[in-house]
Amino acid sequence: MTRTIAEPAPAVSPLGTFERFLSLWVLGSILAGLALGMVAPGVIGLLADLEYASVNLVVAVLIWAMIIPMMVGVDFSSIKGIGRKPKGLVITLVVNWLVKPFTMAALAVLFFDYLYAGLMSEGDADQYIAGLIILGAAPCTAMVFVWSQLTRGDPAYTLVQVSVNDLVMIFAFAPIVALLLGVTDIVVPWETLLLSVVLYVVIPLVAGAIARRQVIRSHDGDEAAVDAFTARLKPWSIIGLLATVVLLFAFQAGTIISNPLLIVLIAIPIIIQSYGIFAIAYAAAKAWKVPHNIAAPCALIGTSNFFELAVAVAIGLFGLTSGAALATVVGVLVEVPVMLSLVAFANRTRDRFLQS
Numbered sequence: 001m002t003r004t005i006a007e008p009a010p011a012v013s014p015l016g017t018f019e020r021f022l023s024l025w026v027l028g029s030i031l032a033g034l035a036l037g038m039v040a041p042g043v044i045g046l047l048a049d050l051e052y053a054s055v056n057l058v059v060a061v062l063i064w065a066m067i068i069p070m071m072v073g074v075d076f077s078s079i080k081g082i083g084r085k086p087k088g089l090v091i092t093l094v095v096n097w098l099v100k101p102f103t104m105a106a107l108a109v110l111f112f113d114y115l116y117a118g119l120m121s122e123g124d125a126d127q128y129i130a131g132l133i134i135l136g137a138a139p140c141t142a143m144v145f146v147w148s149q150l151t152r153g154d155p156a157y158t159l160v161q162v163s164v165n166d167l168v169m170i171f172a173f174a175p176i177v178a179l180l181l182g183v184t185d186i187v188v189p190w191e192t193l194l195l196s197v198v199l200y201v202v203i204p205l206v207a208g209a210i211a212r213r214q215v216i217r218s219h220d221g222d223e224a225a226v227d228a229f230t231a232r233l234k235p236w237s238i239i240g241l242l243a244t245v246v247l248l249f250a251f252q253a254g255t256i257i258s259n260p261l262l263i264v265l266i267a268i269p270i271i272i273q274s275y276g277i278f279a280i281a282y283a284a285a286k287a288w289k290v291p292h293n294i295a296a297p298c299a300l301i302g303t304s305n306f307f308e309l310a311v312a313v314a315i316g317l318f319g320l321t322s323g324a325a326l327a328t329v330v331g332v333l334v335e336v337p338v339m340l341s342l343v344a345f346a347n348r349t350r351d352r353f354l355q356s
Contacts, residue, residue: 025238026336029245036246037253044250053191055312059247060199064207065240067145067200069233071208072215072226073155085157085356088285088294092161095281095302096139097172103276104136105129105180107269116265124323128266131327133180134313136273137173139165140304142200143339144297146241147304150343153297154356159205161301166197169306177313192312245336252329259326266330274338278303282346285353292353296346304339307332 037044050057112125120128141162148158212226219225249256256263278299285295310328318324 025242026245026340029242030249030336033246033249034253034257037250038257041254044247044253047247048251053195053312055192055195055199056247056251059244062240062244062247063142063200064204065236066244067142067237067240068204068207068211069230069237070145070149070155071159071204072211072233073208073230075156075223085294087288087290088157088298089161089164091281091284091288091290092165092298092301093168095277095284095299096165097168097176099280100139100273100277100302101133101137101176101180104269104273105133107273108132108136111265111269119265127318127323128327130181130318131310131314131322131324132266132269134177134317134324135270135305135307135310135328135331137176137180138306138310138313139169139302140300141166141196141306143304143335144301145204146237147300147339147343148297149237151296151300151346151350152293154293157294158297158301161297162201165301166201170194170197173309192309196306196309241336248332252332255326255329256333262326263330263333266327267334270331270334271338274303274334275342278342289354291356292346292350293356295353296343296350299346300339300342303342305331305335307335 047058048056108129112120112129116125144162145155145158147153148155211229215225215229216223281299281302282295285298290298307328310331311325314322314324314328
């Protein structure tokens with residue numbers, strides 16, 4: 001396979017009209033979620049209670065709608081060749097596990113112990129620091145497939161990156177959080193971690209593989225039919241994303257609306273961390289000559305967070321109304337807007353990378 005310098009970007013956007021204005025739809029979904037949470041708290045409470053091992057099953061179904069269409073596009077025959085181009089995987093693992101948790105902890109201490117000194121009690125500051133540490137040690141799983149698709153990432157390579165990352169998470173998450181929190185008796189909700197991997201990776205992957213096989217079989221082995229099929233499913237990915245945003249913000253509407261200034265204070269180090277981690281991974285990929293369809297997802301995996309796990313761990317360790325739980329919820333608040341801005345940046349800088 002030869003690599004060439006990218007041609008100038010085509011005049012026609014790779015994204016559809018709806019996707020180009022996705023940030024506006026997300027903003028509308030955030031506002032709708034907040035309004036729904038305040039207007040119909042009873043209904044939202046019932047939906048929030050539909051969970052097992054701290055994993056909300058309604059959100060899981062919506063995430064299936066997001067990522068199953070992307071899984072249909074995964075060509076398993078291409079996965080076996082990923083070992084010949086390990087650079088993107090190396091960057092993902094180094095940034096996620098040797099850089100991100102420690103930079104998040106450093107930023108949390110800098111802001112809450114020093115820059116915000118006097119604005120809150122020492123006990124509250126320690127809670128927010130703990131929440132940010134938990135958030136920083138939980139790199140993303142499901143949402144990465146959305147960001148990868150929006151940057152035209154290699155779906156097979158993204159799948160491998162996420163799968164390996166999940167495997168490392170099973171062994172590394174608890175020790176890193178315990179180290180940074182300074183405790184040794186941390187209880188990790190293993191049911192939440194394993195169930196999340198099954199719901200957000202394994203089930204969509206199996207469903208996508210079955211659908212892909214059926215489409216190819218029904219078109220006499222013509223794999224080109226898969227592209228047409230996934231194009232028809234694509235709107236469901238966006239609908240799933242927007243519905244997920246509505247629900248997540250509806251679940252936390254009361255907390256967000258009652259603490260606007262505190263939300264801003266917590267969001268600042270998270271935003272700095274997000275853009276900083278993306279810059280580190282994206283620059284490393286550029287310097288190491290990683291093709292853009294691997295470099296973009298590689299950088300976005302570390303930037304995004306596995307907020308379902310982070311929220312569950314914070315609640316389990318410190319309680320539902322704790323500052324630590326609130327800090328992880330703020331991670332949800334800034335996640336989608338920040339990630340959409342980075343997706344847009346990655347798409348604008350595509351021609352600065354090699355293409356595979």
